[in-house]
Amino acid sequence: VEMDGFEGTTGIIVVAATNRPDILDSALLRPGRFDRQVVIDPPDVLGREKILTVHAKGKPIAKDVDLKILAKRTPGFTGADLSNLLNEAALQAARNDKVEINMTDLELAIDKVSFGPEKKSRIISPKEKEMTAYHEVGHALMGVLLPNAHPLHKVTIIPRGFALGLTMMLPEEDILSHTRSQLIDQIGVCLGGRIAEELVYGDVTTGAQNDLEKSTQLARRMVTEFGMSDRLGPMTFGKRHEHVFLGRDFGHERDYGENIATIIDEEVSGIVSEQYTRVKELLIKHRPHMDAVVKVLLEKETLDRAEVDAILDEVNKRLAAGEDPSSLTPPPDESGGGEKLSISTDEKEAVVKDKEEGDDKTPEWKPKFA
Template structure:
């Protein structure tokens, strides 16, 4: 996007990664910031693009770990160059990051990075257009529908879709085929989602039977419940870490999920474990990932989405915003032990 802006503007383009600023030697990062802006000013009008700016623009700590470390000095110099005392006319600064939540608030103030463009995962129309671009130089069979492929790949990024068609081309080439068929693309989707097929993994007949009943349990529950996504595919071919999987796909793009849909999703996740208990009366470890996903959904329903009737629409547990914990692992308990006990009861109930 930054290159496109520079190309349309017909001005010099300076690109650098955020990690290139940070060095073990004190003052090197700040010096590189000054040099970069100096070159841009000499060539103005110009565009500076900093990729992965969170490497240098991460939120500063309140004295933790030392307030004058190299990264913070570099960030301070960047802030000065952006709107300091010296005139900075004719230079536009652009940056990209996958973690806007960890950026220092000073970077996002008016006059700095106050205009934010969110490049989200493509929707159905976007995926179809991306597939057309990557399919233009590939021998796709005439009966292959790119729109159907787009419907089967919700959540895929542009890179994922490009990889999907490349994998399909490789699969077709291995079979000495002249065109890429629907089967090649189906196998490619499986490969991208779950990993390559493990032909060397030999399962016993008993294990195959258990896996078959397990996946059938997922499929039957998903088929029976009114708010579950339609079942698209069931397989017991080992891929990656999975011995088999059941894929359910929505009929259309969804941006909101109701409580009824989440409850049906929970039921479908536990369907494999229940099938093992009903048929064999001795559940296996095969449901560990299902239990992990179900627990996370139930936790969010109770603690974040306010879907528990007894506990009400409240948020339980807040992030500590400790930058040195990555803001992902720091979470404080802002409720009593009695409430914690109630939370666990409601979580188990779901």
């Protein structure tokens, strides 16, 4: 395509789009070529709400659907993701012979768009299912216990994609930067699953591979990119380089000696090891709570934050009364039966008030054992 020759051509505008502007040849961006650049970031919470409003037009949306809440539950979603989300929710409603799309359909659609379709047909042994439950509850409890972790949204042992289970954390708002405390607690959440396996079974599985990769990578970035190492101070290490025309992705060129490399490795190992010990102590201390949540999760397969907190509060009551919390039974489903887990009167009133006032914030449940 000839953009500018010996003579200018009016009435023609050449537009191009890329999600990798960092690897473009600088010659392409010279004046007279692509010299005007417009950066379009993923939408923030207000942008997502407006995009959802556009795509919701013409669809039978139930009255219980709050697009403002939905926008908060979809951080990182692009416009295409949000469009796909509503289409998936419409298909979900149609499969169940519904005339309207409700919040449950949208929640299921979020999970499908984010993590892939459910694979309930996958055959999983009872032992593996239990191990998965302990692994996910280990993550979930860290989301509740660690003060700077993203709040727990839900935990499930329904397989999706390559995962046997998922624990979803949901920031209360879009986060543009992170503190050291937040990064440390993110590492703690990542390690919770493996440590739960170790405590319960005295062994570990390969299911924690991605968790370990994330925690190690985050610790290394804290040391080499964010200047969060006590020994190395506010410095960055590793020169960024590119091999675009060799068909390779980005990498880092080492611009430091062996002594610094050794200190970096020691600092990374120290951060991860310190959080491993911290999380292990928390899970040992709250083993009755972990066992109780696992017991209910195995029955219901999916628990949201309110359900998890109700279980934790019930365990606290039984422990305070000198009762055995292991006798706790899952709350009844719509068909009835079973012992209902109690929720304090204040918490019930908070939920009722929240619904009556139409507040878009999910009521914050505060376990009393943290």
